[in-house]
Amino acid sequence: MNSLIYERLHSNLLYLKxxxxxxxxDNYLELAAKDDRTTMEVxxxxxxxERKQREAAAIERRIKFAVFPIRKTLDEFxxxxxxxxxxxxxxxxxxxxxxHNAENIVLLGPPGVGKTHLAIALGMETAKAGFPVxxxxxxxxxxxxxxxxREGMLEKKxxxxxxxxxxxxxxxxYLPFDEEGAHCFFQLISxxxxxxxxxxxxxxxxxQWGEIFQDNVIASAVLDRILxxxxxxxIKGESxxxxxxxxLGLQTKL
Ligand SMILES: Nc1ncnc2c1ncn2[C@@H]1O[C@H](COP(=O)(O)OP(=O)(O)OP(=O)(O)O)[C@@H](O)[C@H]1O
Ligand SMILES: [Mg+2]
Numbered sequence: 663m664n665s666l667i668y669e670r671l672h673s674n675l676l677y678l679k680x681x682x683x684x685x686x687x688d689n690y691l692e693l694a695a696k697d698d699r700t701t702m703e704v705x706x707x708x709x710x711x712e713r714k715q716r717e718a719a720a721i722e723r724r725i726k727f728a729v730f731p732i733r734k735t736l737d738e739f740x741x742x743x744x745x746x747x748x749x750x751x752x753x754x755x756x757x758x759x760x761x762h763n764a765e766n767i768v769l770l771g772p773p774g775v776g777k778t779h780l781a782i783a784l785g786m787e788t789a790k791a792g793f794p795v796x797x798x799x800x801x802x803x804x805x806x807x808x809x810x811x812r813e814g815m816l817e818k819k820x821x822x823x824x825x826x827x828x829x830x831x832x833x834x835x836y837l838p839f840d841e842e843g844a845h846c847f848f849q850l851i852s853x854x855x856x857x858x859x860x861x862x863x864x865x866x867x868x869x870q871w872g873e874i875f876q877d878n879v880i881a882s883a884v885l886d887r888i889l890x891x892x893x894x895x896x897i898k899g900e901s902x903x904x905x906x907x908x909x910l911g912l913q914t915k916l
Contacts, residue, residue: 682715683708724789728830730797734782743905744776746898755784755893758791760859761827765891767861770868774901777863781830784861793827800834807846816846820853828859835866835874844875848884855887862888 675684687708694704725733736756741749755767767784769777785795798806810819823829839847854860866874868885875881 680712682712686711720792721790724792724794725786728785728789728795728797730782730785731778732782733786734779735786736780736783739776739779739783740902743902744897744899747776747780747895751893751895752780756787758788758793760893761788761791761793763891764856764858765893766859766888768888768892768894769861769863769897770866770894771897771899772865772901774903775897775899776902777865777897778832780895781832781861781863785828785830788828794825795828795830796823796826797830797832799832801837803831803850804839804843804847807850808842811842811846816849820850823850824853824858826858828861829854830861830863832863834862834864835870838874838876841877844877844880847875848880851884851887856891860888868894 672684672687675681675687690708691704693699694707699707736752739752741747741752759765760767767781769780771777782797785797789795807816807819810816851860864871864874868889871885872878872881875884
């Protein structure tokens with residue numbers, strides 16, 4: 663190949679942002695010449711590499727943007743350790759039909775039983791499938807909504823939160839919401855209702871959600887909307903953290 667064409671080809675690939683093709687081109691053309699590959703095969707291979715790389719980068723961007731506190735997958739979840747969870751139900755949720763139908767998932771149970779793990783794993787699946795996801799702790803969410811409310815920016819903040827096809831609200835119930843927080847939270851749930859999915863995790867049963875909101879009227883209005891299209895996973899059993907402690911031969915009881 664003459665050097666002018668070589669230079670132009672590389673510079674055009676960069677101009678068109680076909681960076682992967684630009685990187686693999688020289689090596690691949692050498693291989694292809696040795697193997698007598700057809701032009702069609704060469705083009706197919708190079709374009710396929712570019713596409714795969716872009717898909718992987720887009721998934722990575724969405725996962726980063728979701729700000730998961732840690733990455734967890736469904737494959738890493740030991741269903742045998744937690745027999746109160748029906749594996750088939752989780753796998754069905756993993757098909758992401760719930761995202762298409764704008765349904766919610768609520769994971770309830772005591773500490774350490776895998777609520778956050780499953781919520782993140784389902785969030786990762788959703789990000790991989792191309793949907794925008796956002797993970798937030800309930801306490802942080804309330805603080806951010808209240809701050810926006812005081813700055814007269816609540817509507818904008820609520821609009822920001824409605825952009826996510828999946829919002830994961832972790833740890834509902836560890837800290838109660840004050841009146842302003844409960845009011846902002848209700849507005850968020852109303853805005854997302856029947857439009858996009860939310861996954862909640864909580865150590866409190868629905869009957870105790872009144873305590874979170876410190877107001878039974880708001881609690882039941884929120885629950886009514888969440889539960890209208892919702893799958894509840896009630897997890898019972900031992901903390902996985904305890905199992906890890908036992909393995910290390912540390913304390914067996916808290
Ligand atoms: N069945 C499981 N298989 C594999 N890992 C698990 C399982 N259950 C929990 N874990 C792991 O145990 C740790 C605690 O789980 P997780 O954070 O999901 O608990 P949680 O139910 O959210 O508890 P908390 O209410 O305290 O937030 C995590 O590292 C998680 O990956
Ligand atoms: Mg948790």
